[in-house]
Structure formats: structure tokens, C-alpha cells
Amino acid sequence: MLVRIPKGWEIRESRATPESVFRDRRRFLKLTAGGLAAAALGRALSAADAAPPAPSSGLPSAARNPRYTIDQPITPEKFSSRHNVFDEFSLERDQVWKLAERLRTRPWSIHIGGLVEKPITIDAEDLIRKMALEERLYRFRCVEAWAMAVPWTGFPFRKFIEFCQPMAKARYVRMVSFNDPAAPGWNAGRRVFPYYEGLSLAEASNELTLLATGIYGHPLPNQHGAPLRLIVPWKYGLKGIKSIVAFQFTRERPGTFWNELSPDHYSFESNVDPREEGQDTEELIDTGEKRKTVKFNGYGEYVAALYA
Ligand SMILES: Nc1nc2c(c(=O)[nH]1)N[C@H]1C(S)=C(S)[C@@H](COP(=O)(O)O)O[C@H]1N2
Ligand SMILES: [Mo]
Numbered sequence: 001m002l003v004r005i006p007k008g009w010e011i012r013e014s015r016a017t018p019e020s021v022f023r024d025r026r027r028f029l030k031l032t033a034g035g036l037a038a039a040a041l042g043r044a045l046s047a048a049d050a051a052p053p054a055p056s057s058g059l060p061s062a063a064r065n066p067r068y069t070i071d072q073p074i075t076p077e078k079f080s081s082r083h084n085v086f087d088e089f090s091l092e093r094d095q096v097w098k099l100a101e102r103l104r105t106r107p108w109s110i111h112i113g114g115l116v117e118k119p120i121t122i123d124a125e126d127l128i129r130k131m132a133l134e135e136r137l138y139r140f141r142c143v144e145a146w147a148m149a150v151p152w153t154g155f156p157f158r159k160f161i162e163f164c165q166p167m168a169k170a171r172y173v174r175m176v177s178f179n180d181p182a183a184p185g186w187n188a189g190r191r192v193f194p195y196y197e198g199l200s201l202a203e204a205s206n207e208l209t210l211l212a213t214g215i216y217g218h219p220l221p222n223q224h225g226a227p228l229r230l231i232v233p234w235k236y237g238l239k240g241i242k243s244i245v246a247f248q249f250t251r252e253r254p255g256t257f258w259n260e261l262s263p264d265h266y267s268f269e270s271n272v273d274p275r276e277e278g279q280d281t282e283e284l285i286d287t288g289e290k291r292k293t294v295k296f297n298g299y300g301e302y303v304a305a306l307y308a
Contacts, residue, residue: 051104051184054219055125055227056133061217062153068136068208075148077216079286084223085142086242088177088188088195099185100222105243108227114248115170124227128213130163131155135217136210141272141297142237147282152231153214157204160211166201166249174198174254175230176246197230197241198254198268200306208233208302211244234299236270271307272297 084096110127113119133153141147166173179194180186203209210231213220220226225242232239238258248254258266274280274293282293296303 051102051222052106054105054213054221055108055123056128056153056213056219062133062135062214064135064137064151068138070137070139070149072139072149074137075150075284075286077150080148080150080215081221081223083146083285085144085237086223086225087191088179088193089185089223090187091190097221097223099187102184103222103226103243104184105222105227108245110228110244111246112164112248113246114174114250115167116249117165117167127163128155128227131159131211133213135214138208138210138231138233139297139299140231140233140237141282141293143266143270143279145279145282145293146285147291148285151216152210152212153217154210154212154231156207157199157209157211157230158207160247161201161205164247164249169251170201170249172198172200172250172253173204174246174248174250175241175244176248177241178243178245194245195241195257196254197239197256198250199230199232199239200253201249202306203232203303206303206306208299234271234296234303236266236272238266239270269307271295271303 082097083093084100085093086096086100089096089099106125108124109121110124111119111121133155135151135153137149137151139147139149161173175197177193177195181188199209212225212229212231213227215221215224220229222243225240225244228244229242230240230244239256253268256266256268256270258270259268272279272293273295275295279293281290283290294300
């Protein structure tokens with residue numbers, strides 16, 4: 001069993017931030033060891049209450065794009081699918097998968113609006129069928145200093161922008177998660193939802209930025225943000241908003257969930273940065289191996305110019 005010691009960021013938060021804001025995140029770290037042990041047992045999914053198949057199911061499997069690969073083993077799915085952050089369902093990392101399981105993701109309306117030539121509402125399935133899907137191996141780094149590497153299926157955000165046709169004056173894109181307290185499994189007592197995120201259009205157009213529809217060669221299970229979630233591998237995981245229902249193109253920089261809760265600790269950009277207090281090392285969720293954090297999570301050659 002993995003034994004975890006308190007992380008630097010945990011100390012930082014308790015020192016500088018009102019207790020009410022961070023009590024939950026601190027509590028999880030104490031529970032993490034148990035969560036990972038449960039994952040290691042590889043508990044079987046109960047099929048009984050399963051929701052209908054995800055919108056991307058039934059599509060031909062996407063070919064792996066060899067340009068995006070990693071220099072470490074892929075994290076086994078039994079770890080990544082049992083240690084999740086999706087606070088709408090549970091603040092306990094090892095409980096999310098079970099609670100999220102019954103969420104219905106079909107049909108799933110996605111609104112595209114704001115500064116676009118023609119605002120539309122489109123079903124996730126119709127949108128996904130319009131896009132050419134590919135698989136990419138990416139590193140993933142949470143601000144809680146855990147890390148993994150997984151194969152995502154999806155389409156480049158850049159292609160999605162072409163589809164949306166934003167007006168020339170648009171500079172940012174704001175994204176919003178589903179918000180349905182009546183949804184099965186919803187258990188969001190302590191936080192105010194929906195979760196919302198944003199990127200500059202320069203960031204969203206970067207070749208790395210992906211809208212994911214699947215993981216490990218199959219549709220996204222709900223705990224990973226079905227039917228559509230954002231993946232920006234050079235940023236902390238909190239930027240990767242799950243189960244998106246709206247995209248709004250804006251001229252002004254939009255607010256983001258964690259930045260507005262605690263601006264001193266979570267910047268709009270939230271790029272992985274080992275110089276930040278408590279972020280110099282990270283721990284792999286499967287092996288417990290500790291290693292040095294790399295600036296931009298190792299993706300500097302793709303993105304450093306965005307921030308120069
Ligand atoms: N809607 C929503 N999206 C979210 C979150 C959340 O709580 N709600 N958590 C974020 C955080 S902090 C992380 S680390 C990643 C975790 O993604 P995973 O569970 O697929 O590994 O999702 C991000 N997206
Ligand atoms: Mo995170």
C-alpha cells in the first residue's frame with residue numbers, strides 16, 4: 001500500500017486560505033492512500049444501473065497519432081479510472097466513478113454561442129461524428145501533485161474552432177460543465193456549480209489542445225467527463241473541464257472556477273510550474289514513484305512561445 005505524506009501545496013493552502021474553501025481538498029489527501037489501494041484491487045463495475053452507452057460508442061476506434069507520445073509506461077486503467085476529481089459527484093477521489101456511473105450522457109446538448117457567426121445547439125453525438133478522431137498519449141498532472149499518462153481519444157480544439165466560426169473579435173473561449181442537481185449520483189453539497197473554465201484562443205488553437213471523447217480506446221466513462229471534456233496537458237488537471245455543455249466565445253478573459261474561488265493559488269493560466277510552492281515533485285498514481293516536476297509538464301517546445 002502506498003503511504004503518502006502531506007504535500008507542500010496542502011500546507012500552503014491551509015496557511016494562506018480560509019478554511020472553508022479548502023477543507024475538502026485537504027481531506028482528500030488523507031483519503032488518497034485508501035483510494036489507491038481500493039483501485040489496486042480492481043473492483044468490478046456493477047452493470048446493474050448502467051446508463052446508456054456514451055455518444056461516442058459504436059464509432060470506429062481512432063488511430064494513434066504517433067506525434068504525441070510519452071517516455072514512460074501508460075498508467076494502467078484500473079488506477080486512472082478509480083482516482084478521479086469530479087466534485088459534482090463526490091469530493092472523495094475513490095468514490096467518483098461509482099456515483100457518476102448512472103449519469104445519462106445520451107442525448108447531450110452542447111450550446112455554442114457568444115461571439116460566433118451563428119449560435120447553435122448540437123447534440124454531442126452529432127458533433128463527435130463530424131470530427132476526425134485520433135488517439136494521443138499525454139502526460140497528466142493534477143495540482144495535488146499526482147501524475148499519470150493516458151491515451152486520450154478526441155479531436156483537436158483547433159478543428160472545433162473552425163467548426164464554430166468565431167468572429168474576428170473573439171479572444172477567449174469559456175466552457176461550462178453540466179449542472180443538474182437532479183442527476184443520478186449528483187452530490188455537490190459544498191460547492192457552487194456549474195464548473196467553468198476558459199482558454200485564450202491562442203491556447204485553444206495550440207496543436208496539443210484536445211477535446212476528448214474517449215480514453216484507453218473506448219468512450220469516456222462518466223468519471224472522466226463523458227461525453228466531452230477538455231485536455232490541456234501542459235496545464236494542471238483542473239483546467240480540463242469535464243462533461244461540457246456550453247462553449248462561449250468572448251472578447252474579455254472569462255472567469256474560471258478555481259481562480260475565482262482562490263485567485264492567490266490558482267491562476268487563470270494554471271500552467272504546470274515546478275517553481276511554484278509545493279509543486280517541485282510529483283507522484284505517479286500507479287507506482288507511487290516520485291519524480292521532478294517539469295515546466296509545462298514537459299510540453300515547453302509546443303507552448304512556451306505562448307507565454308514568452
Ligand atoms: N466539471 C468538472 N471538471 C473537472 C473537475 C471537477 O471537479 N468538475 N476536476 C478537475 C481536476 S482538479 C482534475 S485533476 C481533472 C481530473 O480528471 P480525471 O478524473 O479524468 O483524471 O478533472 C478536472 N475537471
Ligand atoms: Mo486536479
